[in-house]
Amino acid sequence: MTRFSGSDRYIAPSDLQLAVNAAVRLQRPLLVKGEPGTGKTQLAEEVARSLGLSLISWHIKSTTKAQQGLYEYDAVSRLRDSQLGDERVHDIANYIVKGKLWEAFTADSPVVLLIDEIDKADIEFPNDLLLELDRMEFYVYETRQTVKAVHRPIVIITSNNEKELPDAFLRRCFFHYINFPERETLKQILHVHHGDIEAELVERALDVFFDIRQQNGIRKKPSTSELIDWLKLLMADEISREALIEKQEAQAIPPLAGALLKNEQDVHLLERLAFMHRRQKG
Template structure:
């Protein structure tokens, strides 16, 4: 089992090495990087590249680790007992399997995505240590032990919003997705827009990297945002000349696809004003 990338996902060499190392070690792959650099999409493309089913567990601030194992619906059982329902004696009827249970019970190996683990409580990763290590867990209500029929390929993403516990980090293979160099980003763009003209792409990416490198930028635009920007540029049938600005500090055309807060818009407006003042 070896991940080589897919036609729809340009994976750098170090990322492919990380994926295959995690598979070989049978450890979760912990992927960090700027929002929009393709961490979640990586899991989908690993599943596609290895021809495996994908199970996605999207973590929220209210998510508890136990929900990934199962949930016991005690309220429904109590209501059914009051109504005299016959199934109330079957406690298993009130157990709802979670995403880990689904992955463990699958008849073939799967890719399990645990997405944005850093959104949850700090104890969330620690509460999954034993289950991810042993690939099993106990269901206390029924007394059964659920064991993985096939060890899933586990990919965990984090936006680095909070530090993860050392004990959890020790059990993962770690990879940080760096923002792609111009050549890699050009290849990514051509996957999505194969007919884009060379001059337009060169002009757009030059302007994009200049914007990303602007000192004081609060939120740098990501890969997904440059793809949105180029989609708008192509939809409007803009030329390379349309993208050029009067000043290197002026706001780019359709900047709402790239700049996502008022502080960064104000920054470019101030820089443009200072540039115009300097020339007058």
């Protein structure tokens, strides 16, 4: 299988490339952590695209149960069909709803299976998938069949660190933490998304962006995805580097800051800092 080395639309640092390829070689799930907006979900999409594989995505919610990833028995539909005299009711297999792991295990060719934001689910969720991900098989009690992986999928699991994951689960994964990109890497990412963007605008926007991230007391630091959105708005609004400087000096917060700041506490913090700065200058 071809090794992952990033793509034309995803800048993957060398350590991330090594992590992906190591997990594939070890046949272990790749557990990816990092700040929200650092491209964890997109990583799975780009691994699939660059290796020429299909992607099966399982986006986890707080109410998601591990069993749903395997299969669910639709007893309600079977009861309704029995009341209507439907012949389908005699075969229980008609009421087994396949989950994402079942899809991945029985695919005609290898796939990438994304289990996205696993930390949103109940603390027992990862443990409930231990054996299935380890052995690449599970048992369907209603039909008395064992579903085994025809081709072992590449499993990528993301977490935003909302809660700790069980040690037994962690032992079965290859772990990688995506560090927040450095300035030069961010420039490459911006050029991937925005093409021939004005260099001076990028430099000034990055100055403002990192100033916000480094402020003490910021509750929600702006992420890479929010920087990309902000630059898109700056370009659409034709705000030049000079105008950005002028507006920042004249206003408490940067122009179009709603793309960067996501709560009123952070807005008020920057307003207070700007007010103190103007008093000191005065």
